[in-house]
Amino acid sequence: MAGGTGRDPVNAPMIRHWCEAMGDTNPAYRGPDAIAPPTMLQAWTMGGLAGNDGRSPAHDELFALLDGEGFTSVVATDCEQEYLRPLRPGDEVTFDARVESVSARKTTKLGTGHFITTRMDVRVGGELAGTHRFRILKYAPAKPGGGARPPAAAPRRPRPVVNRDNAGFWEGVAAHRLLIQRCERCATLRFPWLPGCNACGGDAWDTVEACGDGTVYSYVVMHHPPFPAFDPPYAVGLVELAEGVRIVAGVVGVPYDKVRIGMPVRLEFLRVDDEFDLPVFNAGVGSGG
Numbered sequence: 323m324a325g326g327t328g329r330d331p332v333n334a335p336m337i338r339h340w341c342e343a344m345g346d347t348n349p350a351y352r353g354p355d356a357i358a359p360p361t362m363l364q365a366w367t368m369g370g371l372a373g374n375d376g377r378s379p380a381h382d383e384l385f386a387l388l389d390g391e392g393f394t395s396v397v398a399t400d401c402e403q404e405y406l407r408p409l410r411p412g413d414e415v416t417f418d419a420r421v422e423s424v425s426a427r428k429t430t431k432l433g434t435g436h437f438i439t440t441r442m443d444v445r446v447g448g449e450l451a452g453t454h455r456f457r458i459l460k461y462a463p464a465k466p467g468g469g470a471r472p473p474a475a476a477p478r479r480p481r482p483v484v485n486r487d488n489a490g491f492w493e494g495v496a497a498h499r500l501l502i503q504r505c506e507r508c509a510t511l512r513f514p515w516l517p518g519c520n521a522c523g524g525d526a527w528d529t530v531e532a533c534g535d536g537t538v539y540s541y542v543v544m545h546h547p548p549f550p551a552f553d554p555p556y557a558v559g560l561v562e563l564a565e566g567v568r569i570v571a572g573v574v575g576v577p578y579d580k581v582r583i584g585m586p587v588r589l590e591f592l593r594v595d596d597e598f599d600l601p602v603f604n605a606g607v608g609s610g611g
């Protein structure tokens with residue numbers, strides 16, 4: 323186990339920067355009675371560029387051991403947080419971190435390895451304020467043609483990560499409907515899907531179906547790095563829907579170098595493979611008005 327004291331007390335400037343970066347305008351994070359956004363939990367424990375984030379000697383020892391066994395690669399898999407009391411400006415945070423569990427050896431598409439869960443408890447004045455669990459896979463990369471990877475079928479596009487917060491979105495996509503969340507309390511539309519409303523904090527929501535019209539708000543053309551199942555160069559747009567929210571999606575229907583900001587686009591659903599469809603936007607529909 324290892325731990326330490328937060329570099330700075332919980333403070334308004336860091337909260338303000340965080341909210342600006344996240345686009346979070348919730349009034350609970352401003353003013354004399356402000357609380358810190360709960361998801362900032364880990365931020366108060368970070369050591370900065372020079373420090374370590376409370377990593378324990380056991381953690382470093384475990385990593386060295388796994389490196390020695392050939393499990394040299396790391397990929398973050400997920401993070402879970404629990405909040406027990408709000409943090410407020412002035413709170414002095416202490417924390418301790420431990421390796422909570424190491425899975426049995428698992429074989430994944432990436433390779434064979436072990437899932438490692440690190441748990442950090444964050445306290446104020448000895449009282450538990452929240453818990454942060456971070457899970458990684460420490461693995462030996464599968465070699466092309468090696469045992470762990472299935473024989474050379476055509477590479478497949480990555481699967482979407484479907485969870486309880488976005489399942490409704492993917493159900494909509496499967497039915498060829500692009501659904502936008504709408505706050506039941508203040509009617510603010512939000513996309514991508516989130517469990518709560520950034521405008522009012524309300525957690526009740528319903529959906530509206532996008533009409534399918536949009537414009538290219540911004541875009542990039544992907545050249546590098548190459549990903550299996552993608553064929554660069556291709557254009558990826560930040561598309562502003564007629565409803566006002568924005569979505570990142572492929573722009574199709576025109577050559578990648580003809581995509582421009584402000585182009586009208588129209589929603590389509592691309593059959594990616596036999597398992598799933600993706601919303602994409604056709605830019606070849608705007609000419610001739």
Ligand code: ZN
Pocket residue numbers: 505506507508509510519520521522523524
């Ligand atoms: Zn709202």
